[in-house]
Amino acid sequence: MSLSLLIVQTLNGLQLGVLLFLIAAGLTLVFGVMDFINLAHGVQYMLGAYLAVMFYGLTGNFLFALILALAAALAFGLLLEFTVFRHLYDRNHLDQVIATFGIILFLNQGVKLLWGASPLSLPMPEMFSGSVVLMPGILYPVWRMVIIGSGLAIALILYLLVNHTRVGMLVRAGATNAQMVSALGVDIRRLFMIVFGFGTMLAGFAGIMIAPILSVEPGMGDTILILAFVVIVIGGIGSIRGAFLAALIIGLVDTLGRSFSVDILRLFMAPSPARTVGPAIASMLIYLLMALVLYFRPAGLFPVKGR
Amino acid sequence: MADPVLRVEGLTKNFGGLRVTDDITLDVRPGELHAVIGPNGAGKTTLINQISGLLAPDAGKIVFGGEDVTALPINKRAERGLARSFQITSILPGFSVLENVALAVQARRGSSFSFFGRAADEETLNMPAYAALLQAGLAERAHAPAGELSHGEKRALELAIALAMEPKLLLLDEPMAGTGREEGERIVAVLRSLKGRFPMVLVEHDMHAVFALADRISVLIYGRILASGTPTEVRADPQVITAYLGNEME
């Protein structure tokens, strides 16, 4: 276990955390304001990546691909909202789970149909490829720094929006008590659409940004969806602040856990069992964390009151 | 004088910065109907919630039947005979009226961890349930789904469920809330027929009912007990008249 490895993995953990935040923010708002469980949020992330690949193929320029893909992802998300989700806001969670599960199946298969099952790749912009020297002996990819940077910037923008604008206030109020907000004369449907659209774009953005690093393939949204749900549950549903903190914690715990579980266990047991038990515990770590948090705080760390 | 069935000492509850019940001390003697009155927001329901176990007090003590129950959960207090009815009707709408009450009987009698036999057919549970329904004037509606009852009938059902618990103390949170005159009078008649059988704490806004039924009245204003005594004493208390009764009796 070397210091440089520790630093690199901490940065990776931050990057994962920031990515999770981008996805979890939309999820927690939609859930908090509209009481709608959207399992299909993960495929929004996947779609963002696929659309970026497609537009890059058409334009050859990453920035154009980014903008076009964001617009297309937003349009598609609103289409989904209009055709399917709108009918489910008044239903119980189970119906929402089934419907959005169906959308996952449909879209995962759909992208396989359109683009094939083999993983695709998206090249990162020239000026951001390559690595930068952070400290003597520590090289870190520039693109990952870009992801961290843009994620933090978006977090700041979200904070300002939610806490210092009128729309943000309505969103916060809606997360606490949507019926009251509606009774006060606010067009709750429009608010829903704004929240939903925004969340969709965030997820799509996350997918686009991660595409150059991971491979773009069907089902890539599924694992990240579960992680995002863990984030919002630990953070407290409806709370952006909770999502931010929880996302960073989970990103760090998961990444550092996977890198160093075997080494840590070697302090307590022989190398061979450590090598089998380590990865198993590493995968379970965040779920253990969630179970622990829920045991002491059954509504997460920063529950939004009124639910 | 016999020991009080219920004694509440220094009961205090804060919500955020607001002190909803403020150092409340009162007792309930055997067989008496002790009414608690006061304007909306005075803390009456919060008081009932703390006595029944729904809310934990921030300070103070609740002694029921000589036992300190302050830390006991709702169901354990119910086991000991502490029954309550809710201000906002809380029944099982999908079950029949009879089953709603039979469940209360079931809680008193024998084990509920029996996995065979049809509970709905058990006469040992249905008979006492039916008796409670008779008392509450709901016998003809026994087989109707509870969700289809009128508002007044639902209030009566709340009463019947509480009765079926064979209570040692009955907490009634605005049993007449939202009822019309006829239904309200029916509830008053039921309560009058129950007087003396077991002590009751009655929270109500309807002053006619309160003065017709109560043995003692405690007046709650802004979470504190302003006055406590017989109806005559309370009615004549100048503080009470200014703070509350003056408006109500007009």
Place this chain on the structure above:
Amino acid sequence: MADTTVTATTAPVVTRGIFAGSVLPLTMFLFFAVLPLFATFTAESYVLGLVTRVMIFAIAALALDLLIGYGALISFGHAAFVGLGAYAVGILASHGIKDALIALPIALGVSALFAYLTGIVCLRTKGVYFIMITLAFGQMVYFTASSLAPYGGDDGLTIHARSTLAGFPIFGSDRSLYYICFVCLLGVYLLCRALVASRFGRVYRGARENALRMSTIGFEVIRFQLVAYVIAGVIGGLAGFLLANATDFVSPAYMSWQRSGDFLIMVIFGGMGTLNGAILGAAAFLLTEEWLSGLTEHWKVIFGPLLVLVAVFAPGGLIGLVTRLRRMIRG
């Protein structure tokens, strides 16, 4: 205690309507009982194998219906119980222990213990938090199984010989396995029916409608929910035991969250809170899957929107649809 004031779109059926009477279950079980006689005229092994899996999944679905239909405890980790039961068989078999007299109690015991320990934690939460924490525990079991390298890890474990009962190979032939599953399904169905109508069941169902009212009457709601959760876990473990024998194989996929989602779909498809719906739903799910995947390899493109349509337009599932039709016909 878990908050169970979620209202489902249909009330749980205990004594209402003729569909909850004997006609439907009698027909279903009669069908299962005589199928092998007709199967001799067609691709016997394929049909028997398929319907055996239907019955096994129906057993698991019945347990889940107990939870979601009658208790409003929406578990997204039900596959864990099935997987645990299956792995009990697989792991013991890999050490040469095939006797059902040993494997079955262990399968049931492990599921029960897991249900008890996780139930204590899960039932403190409500709503979506409950859904998530059951998912989390399911994932933990999944990852544990994936990392068990000596037992196949990610690839799974082939079971080279089916269970025996005190030395008798009664699980050996497709037919006898079919009838064992049939008997188990019948037994579980009758057990669930009895449970739901019993004193215990009434408190449990009451807690679903109004948990506060139940504790005000004097019931410790969480104890009832925990017992129901453990019973559901044990039944799931039974399904897992049978599944391992039916497929001669166990893999972590048996406990994946997607599989838990499949079980939820089965119960919803059929109509939750009816018990009959769980059996119908398991059959509908598996048969639709078989049929559609025979049509095209991209069958999920059809299956997905089908789920959406069911969720939006037919929340009561098949049984809800039929009930509505009958009501419309009667006018």
